[in-house]
Amino acid sequence: MATFDNPAFDAHESVHFFADHASGLRAIIAIHSTALGPAAGGCRYWHYDSSELALTDALRLSRGMSYKNALADLPMGGGKAVILKPGATPDRATLFAAYGRAVNSLAGQYITAEDVGTRVEDMREVAKVTRYVSGLAGDATRAGGDPSPKTAYGVYLAMKEAWRFATGSDALAGVRVAVQGLGGVGGALCGLLHREGARLIVADISETRARQTAREYSALLAEPDELISTEADILAPCALGGVLHARSIETLRVRVICGAANNQLANSEDGERLRARGILYAPDYVVNAGGIISVALEYLGSGSEAEAQARIEKIPLTLRRILESAAASGTSTSDIADHLAQECIAAAAARRSGR
Numbered sequence: 629m630a631t632f633d634n635p636a637f638d639a640h641e642s643v644h645f646f647a648d649h650a651s652g653l654r655a656i657i658a659i660h661s662t663a664l665g666p667a668a669g670g671c672r673y674w675h676y677d678s679s680e681l682a683l684t685d686a687l688r689l690s691r692g693m694s695y696k697n698a699l700a701d702l703p704m705g706g707g708k709a710v711i712l713k714p715g716a717t718p719d720r721a722t723l724f725a726a727y728g729r730a731v732n733s734l735a736g737q738y739i740t741a742e743d744v745g746t747r748v749e750d751m752r753e754v755a756k757v758t759r760y761v762s763g764l765a766g767d768a769t770r771a772g773g774d775p776s777p778k779t780a781y782g783v784y785l786a787m788k789e790a791w792r793f794a795t796g797s798d799a800l801a802g803v804r805v806a807v808q809g810l811g812g813v814g815g816a817l818c819g820l821l822h823r824e825g826a827r828l829i830v831a832d833i834s835e836t837r838a839r840q841t842a843r844e845y846s847a848l849l850a851e852p853d854e855l856i857s858t859e860a861d862i863l864a865p866c867a868l869g870g871v872l873h874a875r876s877i878e879t880l881r882v883r884v885i886c887g888a889a890n891n892q893l894a895n896s897e898d899g900e901r902l903r904a905r906g907i908l909y910a911p912d913y914v915v916n917a918g919g920i921i922s923v924a925l926e927y928l929g930s931g932s933e934a935e936a937q938a939r940i941e942k943i944p945l946t947l948r949r950i951l952e953s954a955a956a957s958g959t960s961t962s963d964i965a966d967h968l969a970q971e972c973i974a975a976a977a978a979r980r981s982g983r
Contacts, residue, residue: 634680636687641667643686644734651726652718653711656683657738658690660706663977666736667707668924669693670743670763670775671727673750675713686710688869688891689743693920695969696913698976699946700939702924707738713745724753732758741775741923744811744868748774762927763919771936772926775919776812778936779888782918782943783813784820787862787886789944790910793951794884801825806860806882808852809867810834810841813888813916817866818845831855833867857881865889865912872909877901886910899962903954911965914947 631643644657659667669690676682686708694706711727724746731740731754741763742751754761765772787805792798803826807814810832818828818841828847831854832838842849850858856871857879865871869891877898885892885907892912893899902909918940925931931939950968954961 631683634684634687636684636691638687638691640687640690642737643683644730646727646730648726648729651722652714652716653723653726653730654679654714655709655711655727655730656686657709657730657734658683658686658707659734659738660687660690660708661694661973661977662705662737663973663980664694664698664705665703666705666739666760667693668697668702668704668739668741668762668920668927669706669708670741670919670923671709671711671746671750671754672743673711673713673745676710679712682710682712685869692890692913694973695966696917696920697924698969698972699914699965700917700921700943702921703928704739704920704924708743709738709740711745720750721753724750725757728754728757728761731760734760736760739923739927741920747812762923764926771922771931771933773922774812775922777816778922778940779813779916779919780816780820781937782921782940783817783864783866783886783888783915785941785944786910786915786947787821787864787884789947790884790886790908790915790951791862793948794908799824802827803862804829804860805862805864806850806855806858807831807864807866808855808871808887809865809889810837811866813919814864814866815841817864817888818847822846829855829858829860862886865892869912870894872898872902874898874901877905877907880905880907882907884908884910886915887912888916890916893962896962896966899960902962903960908951909961910947911950911962913969914950914965915943917943 864887873894
């Protein structure tokens, strides 16, 4: 299937394919929009069953970054990179140096950082060959470093707001939260929820990580493919996207969905399916913006850790606006969020063209 025919293609400005035989690099960088500024988004390192699936992921993720950055009020557009994980174990430093050269060839159109499967050490290798990278380091005077804890913090705050909207109280003590995916973000989110007294149910494709998290936070264990249908109060998808679709939505037994995974809805119609079932959905790119806020301030050199935290703490305000508008109009929260982001991007594009 050609790029233009891919259902996930959404008037993307450009899509770039890179291959480097020496390192084993095969990567796709999708730039959805630069209306608000250079396209910013992380680099995903993952095993894809086909290059077509990798392309679809890059297209969907990059559009989500456009929307995320717009609603987080960042001067950044939306882009995303995916590296197709090779069958043989590569030399990681060599692989990410080659990826850095790919990023550098775009001359600042795209700013990279961490995502699923990548870490700070990888971005340090990237930074040896390009300056168009963030998520490296930070201190008290400058935002930066691993964005995962910041993403988790934003999701935690948004979850409290969503629960308040659903129940009238933002207290999570005793609330059953099912967390799917226990990596850098999901694991950090579990720590925040445990400290508040939430009752956790956890699942991860790594049995070792799942058992360790369950022990650390006195959580119940669930199988990864069963967690979606587990009875709980809140579902927090924190792994890969596409977990909410026509079949899985019918099995849900929760009141609220609020998690860190990108592209949780498999299709645009799934937001309406959740609304019809009376399940409150906190749009993923609204609630998981904490990481990109930190990454953007680091790259721009325009904020301290305290300023990054203050901006992350505004995420619940944006979410509240969306939830109230959806409730008043009888529209799905995902449609409201999409509309707000599209308006913001269109206004920026009009200003840039002088219209």
